[in-house]
Amino acid sequence: MIPFQFVRHSEIRKRLSEIRPRLYRTAFAWTHDRALAEDLTHETLVKALQGARHLRDLKALDAWLFRIMTNCRHDHFRKQASTDDIDNHELIDEQTPETQSGERELVRMVRAAVQALPETHRQTLTLVDLEGFSYVETASILGVPVGTVMSRLSRARARLRGLLTAAEPIAQGKPSNPNTAHIRRIK
Amino acid sequence: MTEINKISDEMLNAFIDHELSDDDMMQIYMAMSKDADLRAHVCDLRATRDLVRSAYQVSPLLGKAKRLPSRFPAWGLAAAIASLSLGGLLGWLAYPVWHPAAPSALVAGVDDPSASRVRVVFHASRNDADAFEQILDEAETLLAAKTGGRTANLVRIVANGEGLYLLSARTSPFKDRIQQLNAQHKNHIVFAGCSQTRKRMKRERGESIELLPEVLMVNSGVIELLELQEEGWRYMPI
Numbered sequence: 190m191i192p193f194q195f196v197r198h199s200e201i202r203k204r205l206s207e208i209r210p211r212l213y214r215t216a217f218a219w220t221h222d223r224a225l226a227e228d229l230t231h232e233t234l235v236k237a238l239q240g241a242r243h244l245r246d247l248k249a250l251d252a253w254l255f256r257i258m259t260n261c262r263h264d265h266f267r268k269q270a271s272t273d274d275i276d277n278h279e280l281i282d283e284q285t286p287e288t289q290s291g292e293r294e295l296v297r298m299v300r301a302a303v304q305a306l307p308e309t310h311r312q313t314l315t316l317v318d319l320e321g322f323s324y325v326e327t328a329s330i331l332g333v334p335v336g337t338v339m340s341r342l343s344r345a346r347a348r349l350r351g352l353l354t355a356a357e358p359i360a361q362g363k364p365s366n367p368n369t370a371h372i373r374r375i376k
Numbered sequence: 377m378t379e380i381n382k383i384s385d386e387m388l389n390a391f392i393d394h395e396l397s398d399d400d401m402m403q404i405y406m407a408m409s410k411d412a413d414l415r416a417h418v419c420d421l422r423a424t425r426d427l428v429r430s431a432y433q434v435s436p437l438l439g440k441a442k443r444l445p446s447r448f449p450a451w452g453l454a455a456a457i458a459s460l461s462l463g464g465l466l467g468w469l470a471y472p473v474w475h476p477a478a479p480s481a482l483v484a485g486v487d488d489p490s491a492s493r494v495r496v497v498f499h500a501s502r503n504d505a506d507a508f509e510q511i512l513d514e515a516e517t518l519l520a521a522k523t524g525g526r527t528a529n530l531v532r533i534v535a536n537g538e539g540l541y542l543l544s545a546r547t548s549p550f551k552d553r554i555q556q557l558n559a560q561h562k563n564h565i566v567f568a569g570c571s572q573t574r575k576r577m578k579r580e581r582g583e584s585i586e587l588l589p590e591v592l593m594v595n596s597g598v599i600e601l602l603e604l605q606e607e608g609w610r611y612m613p614i
Contacts, residue, residue, distance in 0.1 A: 202605050209599075218432050224579065227596075231572050234598045235501060235536065239613055299431035317393060318428045324395050342393075343385040346424045353427070 201241045204250055205234055211320065212258060218315040219262055221304045229265070233258040255316065256330045266308065302352035310345035313338055383407060383414070392421050494518060494529040497604045499597075499613040500539035505549050507614040508542045512553055514612075519561045528564045532604065536570035536597030539614075540577070543569050545586045558590040570597030 212233055216226035236257050244253055303311055309331075316327045317338075324342075328335045383404065390396050391404045408415050496518060498511045515531045541547045548554070557565055569587045571594060577583045587593065594600045605611050 202602060206602055206606065214432050224575070227572060228576055231536075231596060231598055234602070238499075238598060238601060238611075239501070295427075296431045299427045303428060303431070314428065315432075318425050319432050324390070324393070339386040339390060343389045346389060346421060347385060349428070350420060350424050353424070 200247060201244070201250065204247075205237055205241075205254075208251065208254060209234065212254060215255070215315050215319055216258060216262075218300075218303060218319060219308075219311055221300060225265070229258055229261050232261045236261070251320075252322065252326050252330055255320065255322070256332075259312065259330055259332075262312070298353065299349075302349050305352060306345055306348060310341050310348070313341040314345040314349075317342055388418060388421055392418060392425060495531075495604075495609045496529070497532040497534060497601060497609045497611055499601055499611065500533065500535040500542055501537040502614060503538040503541045504614060505542070508539075508550065511612075511614060512550065512557065515565060516557065519557075519564055528561070531561075531565045532568060532600075532609070533566070534568045534570070534594070534597050534600050536573045540569055540573050540585055540587075543567055543587050543591045545588050548588060551588060554588055554590055567591045568594045568597065568600060570600075571595050573597065 209230060213226055213230045216229040216233075217223065220226050220229065233254060237254055240257075244250060303314070306314065312331060313327060316322045316330060317324070322330065324335050324338045328338045331338070387396070387400070387404070391401065394401075396404070404418075408418060496515075498515065500508055500511065511533060515533065518529045518531055521529065535543045542550065543554070545551070554567060558567065567588070567590055569591045574585050574587075574593070577585055601611065
């Protein structure tokens with residue numbers, strides 16, 4: 190009989206290979222830099238490979254990997270911070286072959302708008318919208334309270350709408366009104 | 377006051393993400409039924425979310441990991457299956473107790489004539505000369521031990537991160553030993569360096585690392601490691 194540990198280790202290796210494109214997609218959405226996205230994906234897999242035996246619950250593998258990648262991104266951002274304030278980036282007009290069709294143009298515009306978001310908002314938005322993590326999982330990955338995830342997400346989408354409609358001011362999202370109803374329960 | 381002003385944006389976002397309780401969902405549905413502006417606002421939120429999803433549906437140019445060209449003769453299906461089951465199992469059991477400074481649980485038993493060929497990939501991710509020397513010792517022992525007197529064991533040593541310095545033509549303290557091992561066991565040992573690490577060091581530190589002539593370059597060290605493990609190689613990190 191094959192011991193459970195061996196089966197589990199094989200499963201982790203298989204899942205790491207499968208999840209690589211998703212890690213890369215999110216890393217790219219965070220950085221909009223292909224080389225940096227590859228580096229982050231790579232670093233995440235190295236760390237996961239080294240620490241895989243510490244993972245107790247395979248169901249938590251996805252969230253665990255994205256948490257590792259968040260930390261890798263944080264480390265990298267810290268190194269960059271003195272020379273490059275990523276939150277001050279303006280919309281960047283990337284002239285690529287993608288701009289040749291209308292659909293590709295829309296993709297380019299949306300990516301540029303996502304890139305213009307503050308780093309923390311961009312991470313929250315992509316974990317929820319691209320990876321489909323719940324608010325609770327996203328909070329755990331980023332190491333912040335659920336309320337912070339909710340406010341970041343709300344502001345991120347509001348700002349995106351503003352950037353994409355262009356005619357409206359960037360921060361046109363309706364701010365939270367202290368007198369309005371608050372969420373009582375999160376699933 | 378219209379319905380839209382009574383509900384916060386956070387709540388509406390949680391609504392489109394299905395994060396609310398059933399009661400709260402119902403309250404918002406009721407409010408939407410009475411307020412066209414609220415319906416339009418919710419529609420905008422959904423459209424924004426969907427645009428983000430569609431913009432990243434296809435990842436831009438994920439590099440395909442390039443595999444090492446094989447320097448080993450092909451072996452039969454039976455050997456591969458034996459290696460995957462017995463070799464992989466022993467590798468996994470040895471992994472938690474293995475330490476470069478300790479006598480290796482891996483090497484012990486290699487001379488057992490009934491054992492299958494052993495395939496081991498060592499992973500050097502730190503610039504630790506002492507640990508790397510232990511790896512070379514282990515590799516040499518493995519390569520010297522011919523399992524069953526017929527098939528030689530196989531070793532790969534993959535370096536990435538700071539470990540790449542151990543295979544650098546300028547900084548490696550093991551140039552002669554690597555050359556000697558490679559010459560002596562040419563068909564059974566491969567030294568591989570990670571191209572991603574090399575590019576990153578060039579970009580971030582301005583360092584241009586030239587690898588030893590015996591070292592093969594792979595696109596991604598970690599993908600090489602994953603794929604070898606997938607094929608049943610035992611994984612030994614330092």
